[in-house]
Amino acid sequence: MSLDRVLRQCRIAGREELPAADIGIKDGRIVAIEGQLPDSAPSEDIGGRLVLPGFVETHIHLDKSCILDRCETQTGSLDAAIAAVAAAKRAFTEDDVHARARRTLEKAILQGTTRMRTHVEVDPRIGLRSFKAIKKLKDDYAWAVDLEICVFPQEGLLNDPGTDALLMEACRSGAGLIGGCPYTDTRPNDHIASIFELAREFDIDIDFHLDFDLDPSWMHLHEVCRQTVAHGWGGRVAVGHVTKLSSIPLEKLHAAGKLLADSGVALTVLPATDLYLMGRDRNHDIPRGMAPAHRLLAQGVVCSIATNNVLNPFTPFGDCSLIRMANLYANIAQAGPAEFAGCFDMVTTLPARLMNLQDYGIRVGNPADIVVLDGDTRTSALAELAQPLFGLKRGRRTFTRPGPILHRPKHQ
Helix, strand or coil: CCCCEEEEEEEECCCCCCCCEEEEEECCEEEEEECCCCCCCCEEECCCCEEECCEEEEEECHHHCCCHHHCCCCCCCHHHHHHHHHHHHHHCCHHHHHHHHHHHHHHHHHCCEEEEEEEEECECCCECHHHHHHHHHHHHCCCCCEEEEEEECCCCCCCCCCHHHHHHHHHHCCCCEEEECHHHCCCHHHHHHHHHHHHHHHCCEEEEEECCCCCCCCCCHHHHHHHHHHHCCCCCEEEEECHHHHHCCHHHHHHHHHHHHHHCEEEEECHHHHHHHCCCCCCCCCCCCCCCHHHCHHHCCCEEECCECCCECCECCCCCCHHHHHHHHHHHCCCCHHHHHHHHHCCCHHHHHHCCCCCCCCCCCCECCEEEECCCCHHHHHHHCCCEEEEEECCEEEEECCCCCCCCCCCC
């Protein structure tokens, strides 16, 4: 069989203990993985570096990224961030959203992201302007990334008349899933129920912003898990933040993990935002405020680590590097080297499961979505922040980041 391209001496993530292999690509798909492919097609020697199907971003807000220059918030609290963005987004135009989101999306592509779920705010203030801009961006960048759009009501649903109709219109117009934010509503359980009704009507998955504070005396997590089981939506619901899980003892965390695993609800941790916003009422001994997802993996909970916000009042920094985010998580969670591979999986294989991606992985028959890292194992890649060197999307090169060169003196 004639091949279009061969990547030689690839160390495949998750199979690092096996010898390096050649990957044969034809018509945008992986058609062979063997020790040595004897094809005369154009080839590239990977030199035993780590290859993966790309990083998977499960939770980012492209629509409100890069707005620090138009927002003021002095307290750094969650309420202040919501208020600042609520005021700013009234002036958003489709072109403005598209331009800012494009800047952020290109950063993510250059950092090796090949699959992404972005949350997009829909309400009477912004209407469908952001949704339309991101929908266009999805088409514009399909050559480099598969983009999934989750529309959601950031400022409430039942207490914000007109939002439900806009969410329905977005779902009819191609939104891939529906999100919720019950802590912003005066009737959170009814908010959750309404989101499930919309999901059932359009047969789409759900992704909630949930339990985003440090008061463990109450949680909406239990109601989300209850309704997930009641509606038969297991495996189709994710919850993001859930910072309350950082404020409970291990026995209660174990119970929460069992609840998540049994109901089929996945968890996304957002280290940069959670660390920046939580504990703002303390002036010393400030809590980390980040759910310990790595402790839930052994219970069968599907967990991911994601970016959330970039250069806005929720998170005033970010380069869209998921390997950096996983490294940050491991540092803050005090994860040891034995857990590094699991942290790496939370930005690759596990978020792919969360998004129900059936064609993710370096396997024969799958799309040739391949990213090469300047490292040789998941553990070393996470520990040393291995940089992406280049990537392919369906066999086509999408980016190149040349590795650093050390210029030694001539006499050495």
